[in-house]
Amino acid sequence: xxxxxxxxxxxxxxxxxxxxxxxxxxxxxxxxxxxxxxxxxxxxxxxxxxxxxxxxxxxxxxxxxxxxxxxxxxxxxxxxxxxxxxxxxxxxxxxxxxxxxxxxxxxxxxxxxxxxxxxxxxxxxxxxxxxxxxxxxxxxxxxxxxxxxxxxxxxxxxxxxxxxxxxxxxxxxxxxxxxxxxxxxxxxxxxxxxxxxxxxxxxxxxxxxxxxxxxxxxxxxxxxxxxxxxxxxxxxxxxxxxxxxxxxxxxxxxxxxxxxxxxxxxxxxxxxxxxxxxxxxxxxxxxxxxxxxxxxxxxxxxxxxxxxxxxxxxxxxxxxxxxxxxxxxxxxxxxxxxxxxxxxxxxxxxxxxxxxxxxxxxx
Amino acid sequence: xxxxxxxxxxxxxxxxxxxxxxxxxxxxxxxxxxxxxxxxxxxxxxxxxxxxxxxxxxxxxxxxxxxxxxxxxxxxxxxxxxxxxxxxxxxxxxxxxxxxxxxxxxxxxxxxxxxxxxxxxxxxxxxxxxxxxxxxxxxxxxxxxxxxxxxxxxxxxxxxxxxxxxxxxxxxxxxxxxxxxxxxxxxxxxxxxxxxxxxxxxxxxxxxxxxxxxxxxxxxxxxxxxxxxxxxxxxxxxxxxxxxxxxxxxxxxxxxxxxxxxxxxxxxxxxxxxxxxxxxxxxxxxxxxxxxxxxxxxxxxxxxxxxxxxxxxxxxxxxxxxxxxxxxxxxxxxxxxxxxxxxxxxxxxxxxxxxxxxxxxxx
Numbered sequence: 001x002x003x004x005x006x007x008x009x010x011x012x013x014x015x016x017x018x019x020x021x022x023x024x025x026x027x028x029x030x031x032x033x034x035x036x037x038x039x040x041x042x043x044x045x046x047x048x049x050x051x052x053x054x055x056x057x058x059x060x061x062x063x064x065x066x067x068x069x070x071x072x073x074x075x076x077x078x079x080x081x082x083x084x085x086x087x088x089x090x091x092x093x094x095x096x097x098x099x100x101x102x103x104x105x106x107x108x109x110x111x112x113x114x115x116x117x118x119x120x121x122x123x124x125x126x127x128x129x130x131x132x133x134x135x136x137x138x139x140x141x142x143x144x145x146x147x148x149x150x151x152x153x154x155x156x157x158x159x160x161x162x163x164x165x166x167x168x169x170x171x172x173x174x175x176x177x178x179x180x181x182x183x184x185x186x187x188x189x190x191x192x193x194x195x196x197x198x199x200x201x202x203x204x205x206x207x208x209x210x211x212x213x214x215x216x217x218x219x220x221x222x223x224x225x226x227x228x229x230x231x232x233x234x235x236x237x238x239x240x241x242x243x244x245x246x247x248x249x250x251x252x253x254x255x256x257x258x259x260x261x262x263x264x265x266x267x268x269x270x271x272x273x274x275x276x277x278x279x280x281x282x283x284x285x286x287x288x289x290x291x292x293x294x295x296x297x298x299x300x301x302x303x304x305x306x307x308x309x310x311x312x313x314x315x316x317x318x319x320x321x322x323x324x325x326x327x328x329x330x331x332x333x334x335x336x337x338x339x340x341x342x343x344x345x346x347x348x349x350x351x352x353x354x355x356x357x358x359x360x361x362x363x
Numbered sequence: 364x365x366x367x368x369x370x371x372x373x374x375x376x377x378x379x380x381x382x383x384x385x386x387x388x389x390x391x392x393x394x395x396x397x398x399x400x401x402x403x404x405x406x407x408x409x410x411x412x413x414x415x416x417x418x419x420x421x422x423x424x425x426x427x428x429x430x431x432x433x434x435x436x437x438x439x440x441x442x443x444x445x446x447x448x449x450x451x452x453x454x455x456x457x458x459x460x461x462x463x464x465x466x467x468x469x470x471x472x473x474x475x476x477x478x479x480x481x482x483x484x485x486x487x488x489x490x491x492x493x494x495x496x497x498x499x500x501x502x503x504x505x506x507x508x509x510x511x512x513x514x515x516x517x518x519x520x521x522x523x524x525x526x527x528x529x530x531x532x533x534x535x536x537x538x539x540x541x542x543x544x545x546x547x548x549x550x551x552x553x554x555x556x557x558x559x560x561x562x563x564x565x566x567x568x569x570x571x572x573x574x575x576x577x578x579x580x581x582x583x584x585x586x587x588x589x590x591x592x593x594x595x596x597x598x599x600x601x602x603x604x605x606x607x608x609x610x611x612x613x614x615x616x617x618x619x620x621x622x623x624x625x626x627x628x629x630x631x632x633x634x635x636x637x638x639x640x641x642x643x644x645x646x647x648x649x650x651x652x653x654x655x656x657x658x659x660x661x662x663x664x665x666x667x668x669x670x671x672x673x674x675x676x677x678x679x680x681x682x683x684x685x686x687x688x689x690x691x692x693x694x695x696x697x698x699x700x701x702x703x704x705x706x707x708x709x710x711x712x713x714x715x716x717x718x719x720x721x722x723x724x725x726x
Contacts (some may be wrong), residue, residue, distance in 0.1 A: 009544050022680070028535065031532070031535060032535070032539060035536065035539045035540070035569055036541075036543055036565065037547055038542075039542055039543065040544060042538075042539070042542055068438070090503075094500070094503060097496075097499060098500075099501060114523070119550060121553075122553060122662070123549035123550050123552075124548075124549050124550075124551075124553065124663045125548060125549050125635060129547050129548060130496075130545065130548075132602065133460075133461040133545045134542060134545065134546075136457050136460060136461060136499060136502075137457070137461075137538050137541050137542045137545075138542075139499075139503075140453075140457060140502075140503075140506060140538050141534075141535060141538040141539070143503060143506055144534040144535060144538070147507075147510045149529050151514065151521075151522045151527065152522050154519075154522045154523075155449075155519070155524070158514075158517070158518075158521060158522075159514045159515050159516070159521075163505040164514065168507070169394070171504075171507040172391065172394060172395070172504060173398065173508065174406075175397045175500050175503050175504045175507070176399070176402045176405070176504075178396075178404055178500050179401075179402055179497060179500045180399055180401060180402065180499075181502075182497065183401055183488075183497075184492065185488060185493075186481060186486035186487050186488050186493050187484065187487075188487075189485075189486075189487040190485060190486060190487065202399065206398055210373045260580040272488060274557045298487070298488045300368050309685075310673070329483050331630060339671045347699070
């Protein structure tokens with residue numbers, strides 16, 4: 001009974017968000033068409049990016065709203081979901097430039113799409129540079145759209161509301177967190193090794209946990225007028241959940257199956273990501289192995305043999321085990337906090353399912 | 364009398380915007396400090412960038428507001444000026460990455476500041492890549508701040524208001540215009556030469572004229588409740604003014620004195636900007652000279668001799684003269700439209716002064 005109504009309600013919300021995104025981008029497309037047909041690829045990139053995805057953030061927001069007594073299928077929560085999806089698309093576009101990731105969900109990333117357009121058309125100068133420039137602008141446009149959608153909510157998201165404060169904080173924190181992430185890639189090798197795990201944990205808190213789970217859930221709650229107490233309860237659940245989610249992502253970034261993740265194996269290692277997993281390895285591995293990781297991380301030309309060797313070190317020194325134990329611990333913390341939440345059956349079950357999917361996924 | 368009160372009123376507004384920016388960024392800095400002391404350079408870059416500048420957009424907005432009957436020193440117009448300055452800073456940060464400009468107002472651009480930080484600290488991996496990544500994130504943060512400030516205006520800028528529509532349109536159009544600009548750099552050489560001037564004019568309309576003058580003036584007017592008729596009158600003045608302003612900028616980008624502009628001589632040529640000035644040259648110069656420009660544009664290694672040769676071609680074929688004539692014509696159109704505006708003496712004089720400074724500046 002509950003499972004059935006939950007599934008259909010959730011599917012309906014996802015469909016409503018998709019329809020709203022479609023309508024919103026359709027209106028934007030009309031404006032763009034008055035400027036020049038040449039700008040179509042910017043809109044095409046954004047549309048294609050918001051079409052896929054797990055919609056984790058929109059769903060967290062939805063159940064945060066429902067848990068706080070918001071009506072199902074209310075236009076405000078659909079619009080909020082739409083704003084979160086647009087923000088995520090903007091973040092992914094710029095992220096992929098920063099990480100030099102040429103693939104996204106099994107297809108070319110936005111900067112790669114523009115490089116390919118350049119090459120296909122036989123344009124002058126450098127195709128890669130054009131790709132990066134066009135993707136910076138596409139991400140900026142998408143970031144503006146996200147805010148435009150959020151403002152469409154109207155009075156519940158107006159200046160001074162709790163929802164607006166959460167939305168602003170979410171954006172600032174994820175950008176700061178991303179910066180800490182790229183900083184650790186370059187500064188990590190010359191900073192103290194003992195602090196590597198702590199720094200990596202701080203990074204995932206801001207760039208991922210707060211952004212992917214804590215803030216979306218709180219945003220939904222705030223839009224429905226949740227009490228401060230409920231918001232604190234949400235946070236006690238969503239923050240450890242988000243950390244576990246990102247730790248799972250980090251494990252998949254090194255050990256995931258490319259066929260399932262849609263990313264080449266070992267891409268996180270080539271990007272030089274200094275994750276908690278890597279932090280444990282650097283601290284626990286023998287000196288030689290630890291130096292090997294330090295030398296190899298961030299090398300674009302990392303081959304299969306090197307990736308396999310780094311994996312071996314991570315497994316043998318117990319870093320994978322330590323990370324899995326941390327995921328387990330954070331998951332338990334999240335699920336215990338979830339059961340303490342004063343929620344009706346439906347949102348409680350929905351959040352439990354989302355949480356289970358987040359920490360046990362393979363992609 | 365008028366000159367004196369105008370000067371003091373304008374100085375007061377500029378000081379109010381600076382103080383508001385200071386307060387706004389101070390609050391943001393407190394949030395950032397709770398994340399990590401490592402994120403300080405992001406805030407430092409933004410603060411340093413909004414400290415300088417001509418404040419053209421904020422002033423257009425102010426006099427648009429005053430012309431439509433808005434009170435002097437009203438908090439809403441100060442906040443709007445602040446939002447425009449933050450938006451401009453965000454645009455400059457990403458622009459400088461796109462154009463590979465290492466200098467901004469005589470100092471290092473943001474991506475260059477981060478590269479220098481990387482080198483100074485002796486960090487690992489590539490300093491240039493780190494600089495670009497950090498500047499993408501700093502621009503994103505600044506873009507979010509801009510919107511956050513704009514929303515602080517409250518009801519006059521709420522969802523559905525004319526001011527919000529203008530702000531949204533301004534952002535979308537400038538990003539689309541920037542894309543057309545980088546597209547022309549790469550696609551221009553293989554597109555028809557006869558259309559080069561028209562395409563360059565369309566680019567400056569969207570990336571510059573609408574953004575720098577038309578929309579800020581309309582925004583101020585809309586915030587003060589201007590009639591549709593007044594907004595149309597504003598546009599008839601500000602659009603040709605903005606085009607003349609950008610044409611002047613393009614001339615300075617090739618012929619300007621580096622000591623005054625704060626940019627190396629010929630930087631626009633190295634960036635491969637296909638401006639109206641260049642479009643005229645490609646159409647009017649002899650075939651050899653035209654091909655020379657096509658070959659040299661966008662080459663990062665362009666030396667003084669090549670820059671001098673391109674200048675010679677631009678002058679000899681009459682492209683400079685044609686561009687100056689266009690500036691003259693657009694200026695006349697703008698000033699005539701200005702005199703038709705039903706404005707009080709003070710805003711009329713102020714807009715006249717701003718317009719004169721915009722089209723006759725040397726930097």
